Amino acid sequence: MGDRERNKKRLLELLQATGTGNGYCADCGAADPDWASYKLGVFICLHCSGVHRNFPDVSKVKSVRLDFWDDSMVEFMTHNGNLNMKAKFEARVPPFYYVPQASDCLVLKEQWIRAKYERQEFLADEKAVSLQGDREVFLWKRGRDNAQFLRRRFVLLAREGLLKYYTKEEGKTPKAVINIKDLNATFQTEKIGHPHGLQITYRKDGRTRNLFVYHDSGKEIVDWFNALRAARLQYLKLAFPDLPESELVPLITRNYLKQGFMEKTGPKQKEPFKKRWFALDALERRLLYYKNTLDAFEQGQVLLGSNEQGYEVCEDLPKGVRGNRWKAGLTVITPERKFVFTCPSEKEQREWLESLRDVLSSPLSPLYLLNASAESGLR
Ligand SMILES: [Zn+2]
Structure with missing residues (x-):
């Protein structure tokens, strides 16, 4: 066996070796990575290797299977590897910091990788970059009633638990004052049609208000997102003083469990089926629907209790009900009515x-119970 084949075999064994963490991308957790940074000593997936290529002073990548590896490089990979390097480069990741997964958008992965290796923000002896506290930023915000993005000033007052935004640069009166308590933020790059597109939602008059924003800089929008998360964690700690931090972290912000178009009929199930955009918020247990994907408010919602409370979903349509163009149907059964979708x-x-x-069988989260009791108190 030549050097080339021998070294490739050693690397492939290294990918499988237990206790190394090499079986998953060091940056996004994708299974079976087959690229590696031979400068940093980590195994990464093809997508993350594309990000590493952007800062060759810090990282240099090769394909495990396709490129030539010499003995010293293989030695270096053996000594380092994903778990060892995680201990070094992720020694001090703040609990609120969003660590992206394979399914997340590129800007989140890119900024995580840059923060980790290029800016080295999370080393043990590094003074942590502060994303906590008050913050001000100018974002491009989509107009409520037209598709134009306009520059708006956003001010986060972390200690007061408020987010404000202003239409005039020097304006004194905010256009909206948003309570951190009901705030969510989720990257929605496809829907918004911008690689840094962020959706911010909050509760307003019993409905969910959507703001669609972006910043031209990937670093600025991800820092802003993590600053919102820091403020949210601070709020959650006050609201749930008895819960450990590990149970609060999943409540900080959330992505939709699923989104997409379906067609729905009305309560009599005889109304014509209409195409709507649906978004499933698992934590708030709401299936929201919209006329258009970027509407400011939902047209309606289905509140999702639990199986124990008599909520169910079944495959297919009730007898005698026929969809419009689409045949594959489902019915959500609530104690009040049946919702029919295709x-x-x-x-x-x-x-x-x-x-x-998934949602109907999961227990009601403490945040859901708190918000539900606050809303029923208002009625
Ligand atoms: Zn990856």
Whole structure:
């Protein structure tokens, strides 16, 4: 066996070796990475290797299977590896900091990778970069009633638990004052049509208000997102003093469990089916629907209790009900009524069924219970 083959075999064994963490991308957790940074000593996936290529002073990448590896490089990978390097470069990641997964958008992964290796923000002896506290930023915000993005000033008052935004640069009166308590933020790059597109939601008059924003700089928008998360964690600690931090972290911000188009009929199930955009918020247990994907408010919602409370979802449509163009259907049964939907494909139908079943079978979260009691108190 030549050097080339021998070294490739050693690397492939290294990927499988237990206790190394090498079986998952060091940056996004994707399974079976087959690229590596031979300057940093980590195994990474193809997508993350693309980010590493952007800062060659810090990282240099090779394909495990396709490129040539000499003995010293293989030696270096053996000595380092994903778990060892994680201990070094992720020694002090703040609890509120969003650590992206394979399914997350590129800007989140890119900024995480840059923060870790290029800016080295999380080393043990590094003074932590502060994203906590008050912060001000100018963001491009989509107009409520037209598709134009306009520059708006956003001010986060972390200690007061408020987010304000202003339409005039020097304006004194905010256009909106948003309570951190009901705030969520989620990157929605496809829907917004911008690689840094962020959706911010909050509760207003019993409905969910959506703001769609972006910043031209990937670093600025991700820092802003993590600053919102820091303020949210601070709020959650006050609201739930008895819960450990590990139980609060999943409540900081949330992505939709599933989004997509379905068609729905009305309560009599005889009304014509209409195409709507649906978004499933698992934590708040709401299936929201919109006329258009970027509407400021939902047109309606289905509140999702639990199986114990008599909520169910079943495959197919009730007898005698026929969809419009789409045949694959599902029915959400609540104590009050049946909601009938059709999906554009059987794959979509399966995914909706799975996601809705997930929500209905999961216990009511402490945040849901707190918000639900606050809202019923207002009525
Ligand atoms: Zn990756």
